[in-house]
Amino acid sequence: SQKIEQNSEALNIQEGKTATLTCNYTNYSPAYLQWYRQDPGRGPVFLLLIRENEKEKRKERLKVTFDTTLKQSLFHITASQPADSATYLCALEGSNDYKLSFGAGTTVTVRA
Amino acid sequence: EAGVVQSPRYKIIEKKQPVAFWCNPISGHNTLYWYRQNLGQGPELLIRYENEEAVDDSQLPKDRFSAERLKGVDSTLKIQPAELGDSAVYLCASQGGSTGGEATNEKLFFGSGTQLSVL
Numbered sequence: 001s002q003k004i005e006q007n008s009e010a011l012n013i014q015e016g017k018t019a020t021l022t023c024n025y026t027n028y029s030p031a032y033l034q035w036y037r038q039d040p041g042r043g044p045v046f047l048l049l050i051r052e053n054e055k056e057k058r059k060e061r062l063k064v065t066f067d068t069t070l071k072q073s074l075f076h077i078t079a080s081q082p083a084d085s086a087t088y089l090c091a092l093e094g095s096n097d098y099k100l101s102f103g104a105g106t107t108v109t110v111r112a
Numbered sequence: 113e114a115g116v117v118q119s120p121r122y123k124i125i126e127k128k129q130p131v132a133f134w135c136n137p138i139s140g141h142n143t144l145y146w147y148r149q150n151l152g153q154g155p156e157l158l159i160r161y162e163n164e165e166a167v168d169d170s171q172l173p174k175d176r177f178s179a180e181r182l183k184g185v186d187s188t189l190k191i192q193p194a195e196l197g198d199s200a201v202y203l204c205a206s207q208g209g210s211t212g213g214e215a216t217n218e219k220l221f222f223g224s225g226t227q228l229s230v231l
Binding site for chain 2: 004032034036041042043044045046048049089091093097098099100101102103104105
């Protein structure tokens with residue numbers, strides 16, 4: 001069966017450090033992978049999309065890598081700030097359907 | 113630009129009662145999704161619409177759940193009768209348009225959701 005797995009434990013880091021989140025998937029052949037941010041009581045907000053033929057993408061302090069051989073994406077928040085505290089979700093759409101499926105998310109807390 | 117609007121924000125009902133959720137997507141977005149999110153989990157797709165057509169409802173529990181998207185704009189999701197296990201956040205999302213920028217056709221815009229508690 002298809003699975004999307006993210007770091008099961010919450011991540012607590014010191015302000016200024018880099019947070020690294022993992023998204024592993026099985027039985028998908030994704031055309032692309034997306035990352036979303038979700039704050040308590042709010043819906044997810046789109047952050048980045050990386051396509052299957054891209055290895056890395058950056059947006060301000062965010063960096064995403066995508067390794068289709070390892071079936072893994074890494075999401076980095078550099079120079080983290082307390083405002084980065086949230087749950088981060090990865091999402092995949094298979095290359096044969098239009099269903100966007102989400103991982104369970106990883107909660108990040110940045111300490112001042 | 114107005115975002116995806118959902119109402120109500122919260123709903124508390126007793127089991128076996130009916131409940132309905134409403135969603136107004138971003139203007140011009142042809143694709144609309146309903147997701148359910150349980151505590152500590154990611155959103156799970158219930159149904160996807162392209163305009164007024166439900167193109168994927170394979171994960172919608174059709175014995176008690178129904179949805180409609182009249183005129184391809186607003187959508188309503190209904191549960192009748194509700195069960196204790198239906199307690200969750202129900203999220204609506206829309207996709208599409210021609211705003212340009214990154215991932216215009218792929219990224220989803222979510223509403224704030226309706227938190228349902230079934231007692």
